[in-house]
Amino acid sequence: MGLTMAEKILARAAGREEVAPGEFVVAAVDLAMVHDIFATRVFSLLRSAGFRRVWDRTRVVAVIDHLVPAPTAAAAAVHQQMRRDVAEFGLTRFFDAGTGICHQLLPERGHVRPGMLLVGTDSHTTTHGALGAAATGIGTTEMAYVLATGRLWFRVPETVRVELTGAPGPGVGWKDAILHLAGRIGADGAQYRALEFAGAALAGMGIGGRMTMANMAVELGAKFGLFPADAAALDYLAERGLEVLPFGPDPDAVYQETLTVDLSALEPQVALPHSVDRVRPVSAVADLPVDQAFIGSCTNGRVEDLEVAAQYLAGRRVHPRTRLIVAPASRAVLQEAMERGILPALLAAGALLLPPGCGPCFGGHQGLLAPGERCIGTHNRNFAGRMGSPAAEIYLASPATVAASALYGRITDPRRVERSAGHVLR
Amino acid sequence: MSSAEATSVIRGRAWVFGDDISTDLLDPGEYAIAPLQERVRHTLEAANPRFAPEVRPGDVLVAGRNFGCGSSRETAAQALQALGVGCVVAESLARIFLRNAVAIGLPVLVCPGVREAVREGDPVEVDLHAARLINLRTARTVQGNPLPPLMREILAAGGMLPLLRKLAADAAEGRGWVDDLGS
Numbered sequence: 252m253g254l255t256m257a258e259k260i261l262a263r264a265a266g267r268e269e270v271a272p273g274e275f276v277v278a279a280v281d282l283a284m285v286h287d288i289f290a291t292r293v294f295s296l297l298r299s300a301g302f303r304r305v306w307d308r309t310r311v312v313a314v315i316d317h318l319v320p321a322p323t324a325a326a327a328a329v330h331q332q333m334r335r336d337v338a339e340f341g342l343t344r345f346f347d348a349g350t351g352i353c354h355q356l357l358p359e360r361g362h363v364r365p366g367m368l369l370v371g372t373d374s375h376t377t378t379h380g381a382l383g384a385a386a387t388g389i390g391t392t393e394m395a396y397v398l399a400t401g402r403l404w405f406r407v408p409e410t411v412r413v414e415l416t417g418a419p420g421p422g423v424g425w426k427d428a429i430l431h432l433a434g435r436i437g438a439d440g441a442q443y444r445a446l447e448f449a450g451a452a453l454a455g456m457g458i459g460g461r462m463t464m465a466n467m468a469v470e471l472g473a474k475f476g477l478f479p480a481d482a483a484a485l486d487y488l489a490e491r492g493l494e495v496l497p498f499g500p501d502p503d504a505v506y507q508e509t510l511t512v513d514l515s516a517l518e519p520q521v522a523l524p525h526s527v528d529r530v531r532p533v534s535a536v537a538d539l540p541v542d543q544a545f546i547g548s549c550t551n552g553r554v555e556d557l558e559v560a561a562q563y564l565a566g567r568r569v570h571p572r573t574r575l576i577v578a579p580a581s582r583a584v585l586q587e588a589m590e591r592g593i594l595p596a597l598l599a600a601g602a603l604l605l606p607p608g609c610g611p612c613f614g615g616h617q618g619l620l621a622p623g624e625r626c627i628g629t630h631n632r633n634f635a636g637r638m639g640s641p642a643a644e645i646y647l648a649s650p651a652t653v654a655a656s657a658l659y660g661r662i663t664d665p666r667r668v669e670r671s672a673g674h675v676l677r
Numbered sequence: 678m679s680s681a682e683a684t685s686v687i688r689g690r691a692w693v694f695g696d697d698i699s700t701d702l703l704d705p706g707e708y709a710i711a712p713l714q715e716r717v718r719h720t721l722e723a724a725n726p727r728f729a730p731e732v733r734p735g736d737v738l739v740a741g742r743n744f745g746c747g748s749s750r751e752t753a754a755q756a757l758q759a760l761g762v763g764c765v766v767a768e769s770l771a772r773i774f775l776r777n778a779v780a781i782g783l784p785v786l787v788c789p790g791v792r793e794a795v796r797e798g799d800p801v802e803v804d805l806h807a808a809r810l811i812n813l814r815t816a817r818t819v820q821g822n823p824l825p826p827l828m829r830e831i832l833a834a835g836g837m838l839p840l841l842r843k844l845a846a847d848a849a850e851g852r853g854w855v856d857d858l859g860s
Contacts, residue, residue, distance in 0.1 A: 275825060275827050288709050288710065288750070289749075289750070289751075296838060296841075297841075299838075300838060300841035300842045300844075300845050301841075301842060301845030301846065301849065302841070302845050317709070318709075318710070325710055325711075326710060329710050371749075372749055373748075373749050374747065374748050374749040374773055376749075388748075388749035388773050389749060389773065389776060389777075390749055390750070390751030390754075390773065390776060390777035390780055390781075391751045392751060392777070392780040392781055392836060392837050392838055393751075393776060393777070393780045393837060395837075395838070395841060396780075396837050396840070396841055399841055399844065399845070400844065404827060406825070438697055438743055438746055439697075439742055439743040439746070439769060439771070442743070442769060442771070442772060443772050472743065472746070472771060472772060474772055526697050613706045613709070613748070614701065614705060614706030614707050615706050615707065615709055619707070632699075632701070632747060634697075634699040634701040634702065634746075634747060635699075635701070635702060635723050635724075636699075636701045636702055636705045636723045637699075637701045637706065639707065641702075641705075641722075641723030
């Protein structure tokens with residue numbers, strides 16, 4: 252019987268011919284990621300259990316990305332301890348503050364390969380499914396177990412196949428597709444299951460769009476969000492010096508359910524507070540004033556996201572009522588967006604530029620909201636209390652919708668705004 | 678009754694919450710690296726400001742669907758444990774929260790129908806072994822889904838840290854260990 256991508260990866264990692272949904276297996280982890288919020292706790296747990304080394308110091312990636320630059324002395328002390336931990340345990344893959352967000356860096360620096368089993372101390376670790384990795388978030392105690400043993404228990408998930416068909420129309424992006432899916436099946440619609448994306452639309456879909464959708468798979472409750480490693484993935488990896496074979500499900504894989512998303516029928520989508528699945532077409536909330544617009548995060552902080560925003564904002568000014576905050580997902584993104592005129596165009600329009608990192612999205616620092624304030628952003632969560640005051644409102648949308656909204660100071664359908672042609676784009 | 682079964686009964690008052698209680702409500706990101714005693718003061722404050730100051734050891738947190746959705750932050754489960762919550766009983770649990778609760782030894786029970794059967798402040802009894810909740814005010818019993826054996830073993834061991842300590846001790850004494858999760 253054929254296997255889905257999740258089943259193939261877990262079977263291989265568990266040293267089995269095949270596995271079936273619902274089974275529990277103990278599997279060997281190929282790569283583990285820790286970031287600054289939890290890393291020092293993980294190492295402290297390891298020490299307290301009696302371990303002085305990790306199972307494989309070349310298979311652990313440590314990233315300082317959540318509190319950058321350190322906003323408080325306490326955060327600086329956490330970073331200081333993390334650097335000591337990295338040195339003490341001899342980790343060979345460490346990205347210090349300012350390099351970028353973990354889920355951007357791991358693919359960008361060639362650490363992720365198709366078919367990998369990858370765990371991270373961050374729920375959006377599902378992002379790495381964009382390159383065909385079974386990647387998922389775990390907590391600190393489980394990460395300590397992984398770093399000690401290189402292994403962890405997994406329940407083999409049922410797989411839902413998501414067929415992406417058609418081409419998105421003007422003003423519609425891949426963020427709209429995943430928000431639509433969240434609205435359709437709910438924030439627990441894929442609970443304990445794997446989402447496996449497929450369909451004709453993949454041919455026109457870059458790695459950035461796949462990362463956006465795989466990133467938010469967890470907002471539907473999914474354990475993994477997987478894309479096959481096809482030509483687009485192989486090209487992306489080849490640019491990073493990685494020669495790999497295509498990887499995907501067996502042709503006769505068995506799915507629990509198949510859902511179809513016709514991109515050509517989609518309108519720009521907005522998730523309303525305080526739940527990612529309260530999704531409406533932008534027309535349903537258009538004209539609500541916004542105090543803050545945010546473009547960034549591991550969901551939509553890549554060059555193509557900033558480029559779309561610049562298409563709406565170049566040569567114009569952000570509305571005086573609205574603060575526009577832009578946070579590139581990595582230093583490489585920042586540099587490319589700078590060199591291509593994208594960041595200068597956004598800055599000229601009145602954007603406030605943050606260093607690459609997670610600050611506002613996870614509610615840590617930089618751009619937190621006051622009671623009663625409304626923010627529209629490209630990030631992945633709009634829970635009450637996510638971004639400062641629990642009495643603030645967070646709306647989630649695509650870079651196009653957020654940029655159009657920043658321009659008018661109210662939630663705006665990007666299709667109502669003429670895009671500036673060629674100003675920053677080559 | 679074995680001692681494991683004897684300790685699997687939790688009695689306390691019910692604190693009732695709705696659907697999609699997120700890790701941001703449980704443990705706001707603003708206090709991400711603050712000491713535990715400071716973080717727990719903000720646990721669920723946006724959903725019910727009385728909860729953190731008034732919850733007592735053994736109390737039972739009853740919730741709707743998708744409890745613990747959001748971040749991988751284990752501190753969300755840890756905060757409830759630190760406040761003395763005896764058990765979380767929910768219509769459904771988010772995946773990472775469920776793993777984290779088990780990993781730190783915080784009892785959880787998925788119990789469809791529980792929201793409808795329990796009101797705020799009701800005295801309740803949770804029998805983890807039998808996977809059921811009894812509302813002591815109404816004498817109504819709600820049957821939950823037993824946790825898979827592996828998760829029950831980890832909970833019974835007090836979480837994964839004791840398992841890890843045992844592995845380290847075995848290795849130190851040259852016994853050569855196999856991690857027997859799932860055996």
